[in-house]
Amino acid sequence: MSYQHKIVSVENDVLIVAVEGWGDGYILWQRGLTEEAGSEHGIYFECDDQFNGGFNCVEECLVTSDGIHVSLANGKLAHFYFIKGFDKFVELKSGLMQIYEGHEDVLEFTL
Numbered sequence: 001m002s003y004q005h006k007i008v009s010v011e012n013d014v015l016i017v018a019v020e021g022w023g024d025g026y027i028l029w030q031r032g033l034t035e036e037a038g039s040e041h042g043i044y045f046e047c048d049d050q051f052n053g054g055f056n057c058v059e060e061c062l063v064t065s066d067g068i069h070v071s072l073a074n075g076k077l078a079h080f081y082f083i084k085g086f087d088k089f090v091e092l093k094s095g096l097m098q099i100y101e102g103h104e105d106v107l108e109f110t111l
Contacts, residue, residue, distance in 0.1 A: 003083065003086045003087055003088050005018075005019075007088045007092050007095055008095035010033070013034045013036065013037035014030050014031070015030065015095075015098055015099060016030050017029045017092070019080070019082070021083055022081055022083055024048070025048050027047045027048075027068055027080040028045070029043060029095075029096065030043070030044040031044070031098075031099050042056040045057055048080075056073075057074065059072065060106060061100075061107050061108070063092065063109045064111070065110075093111075
């Protein structure tokens with residue numbers, strides 16, 4: 001069974017990369033593509049809840065075959081695990097490269 005949800009989308013000039021995980025878990029990134037959409041604010045990140053989110057808070061993001069591990073600027077770590085059957089690694093990598101365009105050093109992929 002493959003993963004059925006879209007990973008990358010654009011809504012109202014905002015690039016969104018989002019993945020659903022186990023239970024109610026999710027992880028997402030947003031980046032405005034125009035000034036009107038907030039491009040000057042940078043990259044918004046969120047994991048499982050808005051409490052675990054903010055702008056420009058990701059220092060490192062490691063994508064592995066089982067999940068995503070994020071080091072945040074406040075010293076916290078966010079761990080997200082893919083559901084069984086997740087098979088959208090190419091789309092996820094492409095989307096994150098677009099989100100972090102100009103800041104690709106934040107990303108690491110070990111797939």
